[in-house]
Amino acid sequence: MLKTPDLLLFFCLVGATNALYKQWIPDTNYANGTNWDKGDVPCGNDIALFPGQKKVSVFVESMHAVREMRLPIDGEFILNPGAGFYVLSGQDPGCGAGVTAQFKDSEPLQWFNPTLWQAAATLDDLQHGNLLFSVHEESVPCQHDDVVFKALSSFRVDTGSSQANIPVKSVSVLGKMFERKSDFYKYLRSKSGQLQFQGSSAVTIGNPGCQDPSGCDCGNSANHQQICGTVTCNPASCKKPLLPIGHCCEMCGAIVTVYYATGFNLHNYRERIRHLFLTSSQYNSIQLGMSKVLKSQKLMGIIPFGTSPEIQVVILDGQSGALAETLARDIVRDAGSHGSKLGITGMEFQASSGSSSEQSGSIAGTVVGAVFSALLVITLIIVLVFLVRKGVVRMPSMPSVPSTLPWQRNTDAGLDGTIDHGFDNPMFDKPDTLSDIPGLYEANRNSIALTESGVYFINPSYDENSADITV
Numbered sequence: 248m249l250k251t252p253d254l255l256l257f258f259c260l261v262g263a264t265n266a267l268y269k270q271w272i273p274d275t276n277y278a279n280g281t282n283w284d285k286g287d288v289p290c291g292n293d294i295a296l297f298p299g300q301k302k303v304s305v306f307v308e309s310m311h312a313v314r315e316m317r318l319p320i321d322g323e324f325i326l327n328p329g330a331g332f333y334v335l336s337g338q339d340p341g342c343g344a345g346v347t348a349q350f351k352d353s354e355p356l357q358w359f360n361p362t363l364w365q366a367a368a369t370l371d372d373l374q375h376g377n378l379l380f381s382v383h384e385e386s387v388p389c390q391h392d393d394v395v396f397k398a399l400s401s402f403r404v405d406t407g408s409s410q411a412n413i414p415v416k417s418v419s420v421l422g423k424m425f426e427r428k429s430d431f432y433k434y435l436r437s438k439s440g441q442l443q444f445q446g447s448s449a450v451t452i453g454n455p456g457c458q459d460p461s462g463c464d465c466g467n468s469a470n471h472q473q474i475c476g477t478v479t480c481n482p483a484s485c486k487k488p489l490l491p492i493g494h495c496c497e498m499c500g501a502i503v504t505v506y507y508a509t510g511f512n513l514h515n516y517r518e519r520i521r522h523l524f525l526t527s528s529q530y531n532s533i534q535l536g537m538s539k540v541l542k543s544q545k546l547m548g549i550i551p552f553g554t555s556p557e558i559q560v561v562i563l564d565g566q567s568g569a570l571a572e573t574l575a576r577d578i579v580r581d582a583g584s585h586g587s588k589l590g591i592t593g594m595e596f597q598a599s600s601g602s603s604s605e606q607s608g609s610i611a612g613t614v615v616g617a618v619f620s621a622l623l624v625i626t627l628i629i630v631l632v633f634l635v636r637k638g639v640v641r642m643p644s645m646p647s648v649p650s651t652l653p654w655q656r657n658t659d660a661g662l663d664g665t666i667d668h669g670f671d672n673p674m675f676d677k678p679d680t681l682s683d684i685p686g687l688y689e690a691n692r693n694s695i696a697l698t699e700s701g702v703y704f705i706n707p708s709y710d711e712n713s714a715d716i717t718v
């Protein structure tokens with residue numbers, strides 16, 4: 248049996264999950280004027296026409312007067328208790344001369360269209376319109392998310408994609424929440440399910456929620472093409488447009504990158520930023536999205552060898568990006584004084600004005616990060632020397648390179664306290680540094696022979712276990 252404190256702890260942990268609710272925006276409701284070609288719901292003198300060959304699933308919430316109704320071959324009305332249709336014996340005085348109103352094209356809409364979803368941290372927030380901004384990939388339901396189709400609503404969604412499955416945590420349809428795979432599978436096979444969900448990919452539920460307090464990767468990068476195929480980008484008219492990870496379009500604003508350690512809680516930090524800054528009138532035009540993303544790591548800037556998690560904060564101000572930059576600086580300043588309590592070990596930002604942070608300030612953990620970086624660099628040197636001695640690796644000749652340059656960069660950049668960054672920054676993650684220097688790049692490629700031996704000396708340091716050292 249769990250004792251009370253254990254139980255409390257258990258609930259705290261459960262409460263700390265970081266999945267979001269994603270709600271489908273469009274509906275195919277009878278009472279929604281936008282679903283009718285005339286822009287209005289038919290009234291007592293009108294003919295309601297559903298095109299014969301089109302399938303429909305139409306939710307009817309209340310009683311509607313209509314003169315005549317033509318129905319399609321295949322489809323369904325979902326009637327709320329007390330809902331229905333009736334015909335008036337005389338004229339409907341409030342209804343005009345009477346028209347034929349046609350139910351608009353009810354072709355299913357794309358699941359992977361990010362503009363058709365809205366996100367919130369809780370169901371309550373969804374209801375009250377406290378919505379969260381996300382990059383395009385994360386606007387579409389992520390693998391840990393709860394998917395919500397509005398309770399008093401019908402819809403038709405096309406789940407076609409290149410993937411066989413679309414995994415999510417749960418799906419709510421018409422106020423009923425499905426959490427068990429088999430239940431939802433059965434629903435999908437039902438008449439309603441088939442009218443509502445179409446397409447080659449199966450939405451599968453029962454995926455665990457995000458159990459990591461520091462957040463979870465959305466998992467939609469495999470669908471990037473599909474998602475961005477539905478998005479039209481406006482040209483970004485600022486000096487240096489930025490492209491956040493998971494976004495389809497370049498934007499004007501700022502991106503803050505947060506490096507974290509144990510103790511960091513994404514939900515709490517999001518709330519902190521909201522209360523500290525977003526509620527102030529100065530920032531009420533700001534859109535801010537915060538999530539864990541996997542930044543791909545590239546050896547020498549070209550050879551991908553893995554990913555490292557970091558928290559990406561995307562800030563848009565709908566204008567030049569100047570206000571976004573001010574907020575980014577505020578956030579970095581806040582982390583400078585409270586970062587260690589929040590589990591933040593480092594932070595940097597880029598703004599579309601072209602400015603970026605050199606250094607996030609003296610955050611506790613910076614020192615730790617620098618020490619680890621230094622240790623790693625020393626280890627690397629030892630391993631390299633060893634391999635050179637053994638003749639496994641030949642040293643590249645780098646006569647024209649000021650040898651201090653990469654290492655200095657390391658001490659500047661090793662703020663994050665994670666091994667990955669501390670290690671890859673100095674040499675490999677700054678392709679510019681290397682490629683700027685003619686000859687070196689070539690030399691490296693030729694003599695370090697990454698394809699064979701090089702891989703072996705890189706691997707130990709990038710081993711997954713290395714993450715444990717930071718913790």
Ligand SMILES: *[C@@H]1O[C@H](CO)[C@@H](O)[C@H](O)[C@H]1NC(C)=O
Pocket residue numbers: 272273274275279280281282
């Ligand atoms: C009507 O439908 C449109 C598009 O499907 C949707 O954006 C809008 O929110 C709906 N209106 C209401 C009142 O639900």
